[in-house]
Amino acid sequence: MNLNEEEHRTSSCSRHKGASYGKKRKQSQIAGVLQEYVEFRKKQTSAFIDELDGKTKLKDDCSIKNCLADLECIEELSDEKKAFATSIFKCELNREIFMNFKYPNVRLLWIRGEIAPKV
Numbered sequence: 001m002n003l004n005e006e007e008h009r010t011s012s013c014s015r016h017k018g019a020s021y022g023k024k025r026k027q028s029q030i031a032g033v034l035q036e037y038v039e040f041r042k043k044q045t046s047a048f049i050d051e052l053d054g055k056t057k058l059k060d061d062c063s064i065k066n067c068l069a070d071l072e073c074i075e076e077l078s079d080e081k082k083a084f085a086t087s088i089f090k091c092e093l094n095r096e097i098f099m100n101f102k103y104p105n106v107r108l109l110w111i112r113g114e115i116a117p118k119v
Helices: 003-061 064-072 079-090 092-100 104-115
Strands: none
Touching (some): 064 079, 079 092
16 A cells, blocks of 8 residues: 555545534534424423413412302392392402402492393
């Protein structure tokens, strides 16, 4: 084997090693990007689940059972008016409005307005 052939073999071997190293580096970069994406999706999923839990809690707070319990505590309403007011709670929006009033007096006024005959 002459010197030219030896140089050619050596340089082609080192080229293959370099290519192999380049592939490993690219695979490592891809793996890093994929890992970041997986972490991002985990956080996103976790946030979505937390949001769903919050909405579930809100629905539980505005349940018919809770609305009726609070309605029964309003002493200013007669039993007849309380019974009539229960029909208001068929609507989810009404339950949410009722439960989100901070002041009992405002709840009372709202209930009275809802059960009053509309002219």
